[in-house]
Amino acid sequence: MKGIKGKIITITSTKGGVGKTITTLNLAGIYSNLNYKVLVIDLDLYSGAVATHLNSNNDKTIFNLAEDLANNRYEKVEDYIFNYDDKISIIAAPKDPRMANKIDIKYIPLILNNVVYKYDVILIDTSHILNEINITAIDNSDMILYIFTNDTFDLKNTRSFISIMNDAENKNYYTLLNESVHPDKKYYSLYEIRSLIKNNIDFNLPSTMYIKNIDKYILEGKVLIQNKNLTINKMAYEKLTNMANTLIGKGDKND
Ligand SMILES: Nc1ncnc2c1ncn2[C@@H]1O[C@H](COP(=O)(O)OP(=O)(O)OP(=O)(O)O)[C@@H](O)[C@H]1O
Ligand SMILES: [Mg+2]
DSSP states (O other), X not given: OOOSOOEEEEEEOSSTTSSXXXXXXXXXXHHHHTTOOEEEEEOXXXXXXXHHHTTOOOOOOHHHHHHHHHTTOOOOGGGGOEESSSSEEEEOOOSSHHHHTTOOXXXXXXXXXXXXXXXXXXXXXXXSSOSHHHHHHHHTOSEEEEEEOSOHHHHHHHHHHHHHHHHTTOOOEEXXXXXXXXXXXXXXXXXXXXXXXXXXXXXXXXXXXXXXXXHHHHTTTSOGGGOTTSOOOHHHHHHHHHHHHXXXXXXXXXX
């Protein structure tokens, strides 16, 4: 038991496939390399991919955790955690999406309370739907990383997301423009994007961070940033490290 409260960071978006899961896991890799203990919670309840990405052989998921809490069968949170290595652990999403419907969201803050003193950083991966689950995650996080792409619809929805956050007087968010997912999509300039979303772009993963044959590396079941078979250029590594530090309140934004 560490005894110091960890930072809870939710990674979210309003469009699917913008790189939330890969960014979440790369951040986990960076925090681990910085010697922090990290827990990744997969709150993409209907189509979670964290366990698959890490070739986890967990039998318990967040569904069992919530169910056991509800039925007084819960003993300790470790029973539901898969340790990827000695620095990175996960709580997996349900294996069957039908179980996702059965999870009572009121247990999510309770689950977070049970882990927040045991890890330095808790990363919550989410779906792109601003539903009760994501709102609960956002409300219970110290920081939100909102990811979007250079795409007309995505930018429109990003603007709405930002205005929702502003209406709720929630200033604890950073925006990340991910150009590494669709490197050829560069229709809007950074200047135009800023005016379209009416906000700053806090971080940017450039198109040079596009990984050819990414599926080959994903299938290896390792955090990409830590995969020795993959050459991550120094600039990309520094960008991710800078973002990781900023998200936990260390270091400056540099973009
Ligand atoms: N740096 C990259 N280089 C190449 N392809 C990438 C990169 N990052 C992401 N992708 C591609 O984009 C896909 C979506 O990434 P990811 O699963 O992280 O997005 P997501 O936002 O979590 O998606 P979902 O909304 O479905 O959960 C990946 O499977 C991969 O094919
Ligand atoms: Mg995902």
